[in-house]
Amino acid sequence: MATPSFSTATLPVLIHLLRGASDLASVAATHAKLFKAGIASTLASSNHLLAAYCRCGAMTSARGLFDGMQDPDVVFWTTLMSGYAASGRSREALSLLRAMELSGVQPNVVTLSTAASAYGKAGRVEDARAVFDGMDAPARNAVSWGAMLAAYTQNALGNEAIQLFAELRTNGRGLAPNQFMLSSVVSACAGVARLGIGKCVHGAALRLGQGNDEVIAVALVDMYSKCGCYEYSRKVFDRIDHPSLIPYTSIIVSAAKYGHGRWALALFSEMVDQGVQPNDVTLLGVLHACSHSGLVDTGLQLLRSMQSKYGIAPCPSHYTCAVDMLGRAGRLEEAFELAMEAQVEGNEALLLWNSLLSACRTHKRLDLATLAGQRVLEFNQDVASGLVLMSNAYASVGQTGNADAVRSGMRRRGIRKDPGCSWIEVKDTPYVFYAGAISCAGARTDEVLTLLDELECKMRERGYKGRLGRARVSDGHEDDGDEGKGVMVGVHSEILALGFGLLVLPKGMTIRVMKNLRMCCDCHEAFKLISVIVEREFVVRDLNRFHHFQMGSCSCSDYW
DNA sequence: TTAGGGTTAG
Structure with a gap:
């Protein structure tokens, strides 16, 4: 039995051990010592023990x-x-709240x-908010x-977070x-x-002396990248x-999205040289x-060596990316073999085979598209995108009857894809446009349409043969889902957003359009031409990456 | 005197 003087002297030492412990073995060893000293069940010991066990999971x-x-x-x-x-x-955490x-x-x-x-x-x-609102x-x-x-x-829920942050400034009782x-x-x-808001918060962070916080810097790198400002993103990174x-x-992912493949690779070797493990x-x-930069063989080498070089085994997302890479480059047999080799299941399999199906459509390979399409339907958690791709694959090889059959089957079964939309920020307010629906432009609707008509005329003079985003979906257009309904559709949402931006944003300012689907080839051509005609720069973020249009060309070099 | 909040992909 330990004497009282022994336990009072021992307790701080053992508690110090517990605080530094991060593995179960050392926590259990200290627990044993506390027990031996007869002080394991004192309030202070118990609290520290519990915290230590929780800390090591x-x-x-x-x-x-x-x-x-x-x-x-x-x-x-x-x-x-x-x-x-x-x-x-x-769930267990929350059931404790009730039990308590x-x-x-x-x-x-x-x-x-x-x-x-x-x-x-x-x-x-909503429950979290209820708890928050319930606090005095x-x-x-x-x-x-x-x-x-x-x-x-x-x-x-980004907009709700922004709103709450604004509430902090007004109702936060001076909390900085x-x-x-x-x-x-x-x-x-x-x-x-x-x-706009992101820049304001950046300014606030600098004023509050938080400019050197690495976590904030990472969030800023990501924010500028996702808002179409790669240069700012890079500047913030360079100051870390x-x-x-x-x-x-974060910066490698940014460079990747902008098609700066060589920079991404240079940053990666710099990182490894600095001893930072990927x-x-x-x-x-x-x-x-x-x-995104067409460095296909470099990418394949990485996939094949990541286990031996970095100790990281390729997971489904690496395979999907590599299949997509081969598919973009038109190396479809290799893509198919890799997809087979990956042996992926469930929702991840859906992503992988969808990606291959998309490439088959682009390269008009109905034979492989059919095989990939079967796999997509096999893992049919979300069949909509697979069916749209399949329909487009038929259309791209001229089998419009089959394409329409897939579409009407979808309508019959009530299968819908998220509607395509684009948005643009004007004076910190986002304006959202849907294909063919320009009501968002409000009183300026007619002006936008007139502007687009004028632009189309000027584009025709320069040999433009497209239809300014007015396309039939079953033309083998991009996978627009509900942007059209198999009939003649209105102008694509990114064109409407661009038209609105040209009208309301100050001359010379870069116009940044965000889109929830991939950009179609026709709109891509249109953006290139318009950038020459109006002498402005545009940045479009689509589902996969960024396009920076400047004087008639795009940063993706038409490879995406 | 022990307990709480953040960043990267898809």
Whole structure:
């Protein structure tokens, strides 16, 4: 039996050991020592032990310790709850909140912030907001606000995050935005491509002395990249001292999206030279860079050597990227063989075979398209895009009867794709356009249409043979889904957004258009020509990448 | 005196 003087002297030492422990073995060893000293069940020991078990993800041991506690206090409950949340077990975390209230222990601001965060991670944003709203305004602190902002951002609710950030400035009782809130809001701006707000938040971060925070910098790199400003993205990156894995990955992914394949590869070798180990996301970024720049053999070498060189085995997304890369380059037999070799299942298989199907359509290979199409239907979680591609594949080889049959089958079965839309930001407000529907331009609708007509005339004088985005879907047009309904459709959404932008944005300003689908070839040609006629630069973000149009050419060199 | 919030891909 230990003497009291032994235990008082030992406790701080053992607690110090627990605080530094990050693996189960050392926590268990310290637990044994505490037990031997007869001080394992003191309040201080229990709290530290529970936190230590949670920190190393040993939730079974944590739960055992918790269940052995008589009358756990609010801290004890909260520690266990955050342990579950951190191990990705949000549901268990949340059921603890109810159990705790039933046992008569009142949650405090830390408990509620933990719960809001767990609700966010479980995708239950409305519940998170209810918890946030349920807190007394004076009780809300920087962590509560940060948790709620993160919940919105992580669930792709960028505009709600931006709105909440604005509320912080008005109702936040003078609470200054910290690095957690700023990085979440910048990331929110990236998700919804709100460049204007993103720039304001960047300015705020600099004024608040957060300019050197690496996490904010990464969010900014990503935000500028997703808003079509690669140069800014690069500038922010260049100011980061000794960038670690995530900044390097972020800038490589940016370079990839803009078709700067060689830069991406140079950044990758720089990163490896600096001793920064890549992860699976980095390698996917490098593969994307190879794909978007036509560096097919370099990309294949990377795929084949990533296991031996970097210890990372290719996963379904690497295979999908490589299949896409071969497909773009017209190397369809190799793409098909690689797709077979990948042995992917479920939703990931759908993405892989969809990608091959898309390439078969582009290169008019109905034989392989049929094989890929069968695979797509086999993994039919989301059949819509596969069917649209299949229909377009038939149309591209002139089998319009089959193409129409697929389309009408979709209509009969009520299968729809997300409607195509494009949007543009004017004075920090986004304007969304759908194909053939220009109502968003409001009172300026007629002006936009007149402008587009004038442009089309000037384009014809320069030999333009397209139809300014007015196309029949079954023409073998891009996979527009509901942008048309198999009949003559209106002007494509990106053309409408461009027309509106030309009318309302100051002369000389680059026009940035975002689109939720891939850009079609006809619109791509139109943007190139219009950039000469009006002498302006345009940036279009489509589903996959960016196109920067300048004086009649595009940064993708027509390879995408 | 122990518990809470952020960034990269698809």
